[in-house]
Structures are given as structure tokens and as C-alpha cells.
Amino acid sequence: xxxxxxxxxxxxxxxxxxYRLGVVGTGxxxxxxNRWWHRVRGKEDPFLxxxxxxDRSTSGSSDYAWALRDINxxxxxxxxxxxxxxxxxxxxTLLKILSRVTSPTxxxxxxKGRIASLLEVGTGFHPELTGRENIYLNGAILGMSKAEIxxxxxxxxxxxxxxxxxxxxxxxxxxxxRVRLAFAVAAHLEPDILVIDEVLAVGDAEFQKKAIxxxxxxxxxxxRTVLFVSHNMAAVKSLCTRxxxxxxxxxxxxxxxxxxxxxxxxxxKLLIKSKLLELTDRIGSxxxxxxxxxxxxxxxxxxxxAMSGEYIKLRxxxxxxxxxxxKNCRISISVKKDERDYIVLSSELVLNxxxxxxxxxxxxxxxxxxxxxxxxYKIELFLESEREIIDWIKNAxxxxxxxGDFYGIGKSYPKGWEGKTVLVENKIEVx
Amino acid sequence: MSATNSDDWLxxxxxxxxxxxxxxxxxxxxxxLLLLFVKRxxxxxxxxxxxxxxxxxxxxxxxxxxxxxxxxNLGSISTGGVPPFLxxxxxxxxxxxxxxxxxxxSDTFKQNAGIFGKVYFPRVIMPMSVTISNLLKFFIxxxxxxxxxxxxxxxxxxxxxxxxxxLFPVYVIMMALLGLGAGMILSSMTTKxxxxxxVIGFAVSLLMYxxxxxxxxxxxxxxxxxxxxxxxxxxPVTQIIEGFRYMLLSTGSFSWSGFFYTLVFSMVLFLVxxxxxxxxxxxxxxxx
Numbered sequence: 033x034x035x036x037x038x039x040x041x042x043x044x045x046x047x048x049x050x051y052r053l054g055v056v057g058t059g060x061x062x063x064x065x066n067r068w069w070h071r072v073r074g075k076e077d078p079f080l081x082x083x084x085x086x087d088r089s090t091s092g093s094s095d096y097a098w099a100l101r102d103i104n105x106x107x108x109x110x111x112x113x114x115x116x117x118x119x120x121x122x123x124x125t126l127l128k129i130l131s132r133v134t135s136p137t138x139x140x141x142x143x144k145g146r147i148a149s150l151l152e153v154g155t156g157f158h159p160e161l162t163g164r165e166n167i168y169l170n171g172a173i174l175g176m177s178k179a180e181i182x183x184x185x186x187x188x189x190x191x192x193x194x195x196x197x198x199x200x201x202x203x204x205x206x207x208x209x210r211v212r213l214a215f216a217v218a219a220h221l222e223p224d225i226l227v228i229d230e231v232l233a234v235g236d237a238e239f240q241k242k243a244i245x246x247x248x249x250x251x252x253x254x255x256r257t258v259l260f261v262s263h264n265m266a267a268v269k270s271l272c273t274r275x276x277x278x279x280x281x282x283x284x285x286x287x288x289x290x291x292x293x294x295x296x297x298x299x300x301k302l303l304i305k306s307k308l309l310e311l312t313d314r315i316g317s318x319x320x321x322x323x324x325x326x327x328x329x330x331x332x333x334x335x336x337x338a339m340s341g342e343y344i345k346l347r348x349x350x351x352x353x354x355x356x357x358x359k360n361c362r363i364s365i366s367v368k369k370d371e372r373d374y375i376v377l378s379s380e381l382v383l384n385x386x387x388x389x390x391x392x393x394x395x396x397x398x399x400x401x402x403x404x405x406x407x408x409y410k411i412e413l414f415l416e417s418e419r420e421i422i423d424w425i426k427n428a429x430x431x432x433x434x435x436g437d438f439y440g441i442g443k444s445y446p447k448g449w450e451g452k453t454v455l456v457e458n459k460i461e462v463x
Numbered sequence: 464m465s466a467t468n469s470d471d472w473l474x475x476x477x478x479x480x481x482x483x484x485x486x487x488x489x490x491x492x493x494x495x496l497l498l499l500f501v502k503r504x505x506x507x508x509x510x511x512x513x514x515x516x517x518x519x520x521x522x523x524x525x526x527x528x529x530x531x532x533x534x535x536n537l538g539s540i541s542t543g544g545v546p547p548f549l550x551x552x553x554x555x556x557x558x559x560x561x562x563x564x565x566x567x568x569s570d571t572f573k574q575n576a577g578i579f580g581k582v583y584f585p586r587v588i589m590p591m592s593v594t595i596s597n598l599l600k601f602f603i604x605x606x607x608x609x610x611x612x613x614x615x616x617x618x619x620x621x622x623x624x625x626x627x628x629x630l631f632p633v634y635v636i637m638m639a640l641l642g643l644g645a646g647m648i649l650s651s652m653t654t655k656x657x658x659x660x661x662v663i664g665f666a667v668s669l670l671m672y673x674x675x676x677x678x679x680x681x682x683x684x685x686x687x688x689x690x691x692x693x694x695x696x697x698x699p700v701t702q703i704i705e706g707f708r709y710m711l712l713s714t715g716s717f718s719w720s721g722f723f724y725t726l727v728f729s730m731v732l733f734l735v736x737x738x739x740x741x742x743x744x745x746x747x748x749x750x751x
Binding site: 165 | 471472473474475476477478492493495496498499500503506507510511577578579580581582583584655745746748749
């Protein structure tokens, strides 16, 4: 091997995974028989050839789809590798393969260390058993030996903060306590390679802080190899040293975390492609029409999604067949969700002079710290001149917002707040 | 660390299926988990019940009473001088262990899809733990059998333990292997085809009547059509139950050929079960 001075602990080669779509029911048996008949004759599985790129929104012609296609990567000892991608990009499938829950259709993963996976906290908790008994059971399921658990028992109980209830059956626990206990067990796991899904978003704020702190200890202080799967960009940025971006089951980017997060947000395919001129559901005289809506970052690079807490420009372009001068304009952009306005940006509120526009100009609305939480929002555009409505599109475009580190302390808001919260800068003083 | 040696991988995750791919070292490493599962099964089954482990005993006793009433009183099946109740209790005790292993393991994948879908450990641990925890149940039932045995013996019934009792551990292992083997084969079928769950439900209770549980094998040979009698005789479960009654009650028949036939049969079934189970465990989560 050429990489002499690297200490590779895990290698994934050509990992692909195929799934059968639709209901597993009638036809399953006939496909199975067909498969078996091909195998008996030493031929290739007839259903492996079909299947196209896994794009949820376009319906394919075949019953089979590739959730992952030819994924290759290497992980070095002590590295924290982030795996990012939108829903359905294949993150969870890759996790399942890594944690040996299911096996790949083709390809192989070779590892030099024991892998422990945390796809969920509290796997195998039995409600009738006491907290202490469940620590042992859960620990053993995750791959610890009895002696290892015994050595850490007190530490785990203390970390969970459930000292008073350890000898009570878990069914009497509140859901929060159950999660704390489960996370406490998981946090004391010491495998060579730890595979973590987004289990961070559990428990109350105080416990989350504790959990993230522990995560950082694991990855930084203790030098453990970690594979971290998430679409929480803030967490990825603060924890990972390197990241892979998955898209429709294919690895589209591999590199350092910041570059990967940038790539993920700039992803061409996800760019807003709405052709505003084609929209017919609009009101106004139509002298000038909105022709384009874009999101840009500080370097004027076009983004596919905005990120909480980042510098964002919302840009609109206009169109008319000839040069048109508009005087005394009022232009506004509203960001809406569920028929509710979250942000209304209006020129007359910001400017103390009359805005005059020509259709060759573009207008940028600049938000130095984008205040919305993760979610899918709608954009409404409005333009009037001399109190006459020129163009008004109530549903002009979608706006994706991704998790970001608004408060600059390396964590984002709890999951339940997503899409429901406007973030405001504030200070706290204790006197 | 210097150059990466491409040969020192700890393990490989791939799609390739070796026919028998059991990592005994790994199973050994997870022995604590096996014991914890056994403990969990035993401790939790009768939590929040009033009679608790007594239920282990009540079920075979009642079944024996009913069998005695129906088959021996009503149907007047001869048990060869042995008190019918004791005869039935012996058969049912042995059958129960086989039955518990079979049905307990037959829905391994479906039952544990939640855990199996989230974390890896050698899947064989699950059916193994079922077999072991049922062993305890079996011994409790055997203890009750011993109680009745002593009672009948002291009241002068014609029962006697013979030297075959030395084979007792082998019989227990054969029962476990048969139940586990058949259960593992069925478990991979129930995963994909739910029809099997329904089939197993009644097939097992029918199998009991074809395994000489409520009647001696000699009666079957006398009264059944040849085809059915042959089926009953070559059914390995019959061999076990007949052998079990022979060693404890000295009733019925025993032959070394039958014994070895059963031994080979259960070992083969177990190996087939392991192979099938191994193939299923890799991808069942996609089809469950």
C-alpha cells in the first residue's frame, strides 16, 4: 500500500446497497425463485442490474433502487469523520452497513478495530428490569463485557443523574430519565471505532450540553475514531475533522469539514430553480416582473440553502421587455411558513429616501445573521410603485434553512424548535 | 505505526456468504450477553403475576390431567401398566421443552427486529438464550415429575428407572438441537413470509399428536394405518419421547438404531439451521 505513514483503521471499498421498492408481498416468492434459479446455474442475480439513481421525487421504472452506490473511503485512527447529506441521501443505510445491521449488496468494509454503533440510545431496555439491570443488559448489547460494565457502573449511574431510581424498574421512569440512563451507558462505551447517529438531540437542554461535552471529550480528548452522521451542520463543524457528503446514494464530496459543509450548502442540484417568469399566480400591472430569486453568501456565491446565524443576501432580479423606470418604489420580501410571516423585509422600513428602480437593477436584502431555525420556508415577493401594485407573487420560491451555530457556542437549538423559532441575539447578565 | 499491512484486518463486512460462517471466538466474547438474556427471559416472564414461576408447573399438570381423562379414561389407550397420569406427564414434560425451543426461536428475527435493526451482536445469541432459559423451565417441570414419580412409586405402581437414564443428558441435547435447528430454519422463513407464523401455530400442536406424546409407540403401530405409523416412528421427536419414557418408567421400547438415527437427524437439522440462520441474519432487516 502506498500510504505508508497513515494509520488506516477502516476502509470501505465500493459499497453499494440495493433495496426493493414497494410492498414485499406477492411477487416476492417468484423473484426469489428466479434469483435462486440464476444462482444455481451460476449466473448473476438478474435483479442486480436494474435499479437507477435513488431520487425520491422522480418515479423510476424499476422495482429496485440503489440506496448507496460505490462508496469508497478510508478512516484513520483518531479521526472524526462526518457523513452529511439530505434526508434519503443514504446516510442511515451506510450507518447500518457499518454497524453490521445489514450487509452491503456489493463491496466490503475492512476494519482493524471493534466497531460499536449508537444508532439509538437504550436499545434493548427492558421495562420490567431495574435501572441497574438495564445498565448491564444494554452495555452487553453494545458489546461491553460484564467486568467492563462493573468497573464503570458507578460512573454511569452518576453521569445519568438517576441515583435515586437505579433499583426501580425502568417502566416507572419518565421518558427523560430513560434517555439519560441510556445515553450514560452509551457514553461509557470504549470501542476502537464509534459510529454515531444523531443521538445528540435527546433530553433537556442541560443534558444536551452534557452530552455534547461528552461527545467532544470522546472525539478530541480521548482520541477515539468516530464516524458521525448528521444533518446538523453546527454539530458536524464543531466535532468533525473531515467529512463526506452523500447525495442520492453517491459520495459527491470528501474533504475537510468546512469545505464539505460549504459544498453541501452550495450544492448545484439543490439550487432553487424556480423560473419566476413562468409563474402565473401573481397580481399587479406587470410592467416589471420578478424574474429571479437567489440566496447568496458573503462572497456572493449562490447557495442552495441558508444557514442559521450566517451572513445571507436575498437577491431579486427583474425583467421587462424595455427599460422601465419605477419611482417611489416599495419592495418587500416575506419569509413564511404555514401561512405565517416569520420575517418581513420591506424597503420603506429601512430606507429614508424614495427608492427608484429600473428593471436592469438587482435588489439585495442583507441579513448579517440569518435568524430562522431549520426548516422549509416560502418566499413572498411584492413590488409597488406610486401606490400601484406592479408585481406580487405570494408563493414565489422555497427557502431551505439548515441548522447553524447562531449563538456561536458550538451547538444549535433543540430539535423540537426547528421551523418554529426565530432566533434573536441577546445577552444575559446575572446580578 | 509503520506501513499498513493489508492482512491484519480484524474483520470484514461484505456481501459474500460463506456457507458456514460462525465466529466462535466472537460468540464467546459475547457470553455475558447470553447470560444476561437468559436472566432477562427468566426474571421478566412472570413479573407482576401472582403465581409467578408456579405457572411453569400448572400448565403441564393440567394438560396431563386432561390427557389422562380423554385418552386413557375415555379412549382407553393402554399405557402398559404405568399410571396414565405419570405416563402423560413424562411425555408432556419432554414435549414442552422441544416445543418451547421450537416456537421460542421460530420468530427470533421478527421478535427482535427492533434490537437487531440498531445494533450488532452475533444473532445466534438470541436462539441460544431461548434454548438455555427454557432448559431451566424444563428442570423445574422435571422436578415436579420427580415428585409425582416418588408418590406413585411409594404407593406401589410398576415404575422403575433403568440404566438408560445415563443417556439423559444426550436426550436433552438432542431435544435442544432439534428444537433449535427447526426453529432457526423457520425463523428465517417467518421473516419474509408471515404466512409461516400461522402455519407454525397449528402445525406444532398437530405435530404433538404425531409424536406419540399421549400414547405409546406400540399403540400407534397397532392402530394407525401403516403410512401414519411409519411417520410417527421415524419422527425423531417420537424417538426422544419414547426413549425418555423408557428410561424413566421402563415402558415402551428402545433401540440403539433409533437412538443413533435421532442423534444424527438432530445434528444435521441443527447444522442446516445454522447455515440458513447465517444467510438470513445478514439481510433480514431489509425484508422483515
